[in-house]
Amino acid sequence: MQAKQGGRFNILEREDKVLSVANKVRFYPLVAEEAKGCTIVDDVGNEYIDFTGNWAVVNIGYGHPELGEAIYSQFKKLSFASVTIMANRPTVELGEKLITLTPGRFSKKVWFGLSGSDANDFIAKFVPLATKRKNILSFLGGYHGQTLGALSLSAHPSTSYFLGSSNVIKVPYAYCYRCPFKLTYPKCDIQCVNFIETNIFTSVTASCDVGAMIVEPIQSDAGDIVPPDEFLIRLKELCEKYGILFIDDEVKVGFGRTGKMFAIQHLGIEPDLVVLGKSIASGVPLSAVVGRSEVLDALPGGHAFSTAGNPLSSVAALSTIRIIEEKELTKAARNTGEYIFRELKQQKDRCDLIGDVRGKGLIIGIELVEDPKTKKPAPAKAGQVCRRAFELGLIVSCVGVHSNVIEVTPPLTLSKKEVKKGISILKRVLSEVDIRR
16 A cells, blocks of 8 residues: 555655665564654554564653653753763763662672673673683673674674674573473583583683673573573583683663563672663663773773763663662563463463463563474564564564564563553464464
């Protein structure tokens, strides 16, 4: 159907002429015109319940009035100050808040950037410098960003087209649904951790050459993979045994999404460094690395950006954190997530298309397969689910190393009415696509 002038297809045609495809990962022809709470309205007036949170960025929902007021108030007072050449109060206050908020009872400092990618670039640059150890361990399926250092740390299909640094060693993650060792938990004795000590440290690199291990407590873009608790606990023990920094990438799962402020807090682990981004300032560009002072202070001016940690972004982050705490959004994420998880597990029992449902709080993955016995990935079906849900008024996205996992990461402010309507649509679509098998 031909849209009116200024309508959806007109905007999309104009966009195709000016915007690089390097910016795009699209599942449906959505032109966002406005948004409020957990609802997006397109440029022709259609409303959609958002189950993506725009890649888990808007944890407090769209257009939160307190956030807007805080940003505008700061803009009138001091619209910009570069931390590379001068100090400002909001950025100092945010640094102090993050130091108290993140786990770790040791001397900490904060570095500020603009995105999760440049935060992980900090890791790639500063770990070898600070530890005097050249190598870093990361995990297969891991996604840490698109800049050179970040993609070097990653082992995800989306970063595989580019040449990265050779000092990063990739090891298996605890993807129990598709165990690379063909074992079953808990009988496996967490072989993916044993493998590091018995194989990597004996034939790939000496442990004394490894400065850090970077891990996502939930591998999000790999397919929302939730490892057994023992996996992360054993990794931390391994790091302590060999003097290796344990780095916790919370870019996508941080700030309340899992039912705690940070996902690693479910296990009581104290990481040496925590990487933050996405939802830290509700979409205002900001990222951070919080951790051991000796690493953060390894080189003055060694990773400085003119606009990073500016007062507007800092105020947005302070306001976001305050809203999460005062509105008890971690509790809301836990309760809402439990409801969605139960509904989807029940749907799995009725739907051969669903191979696995996993998650924690409001990050849930639905892995789609062609056959529940062979577990053959079904990426085309995942694309159909995203498109059909869009047609019915629900926004979901697709992730995974096989592009076959439907991801549920809505704003933490999702109402009961929105939850029920969204899940009803999603269950209907999963059934429809399953029948068309």
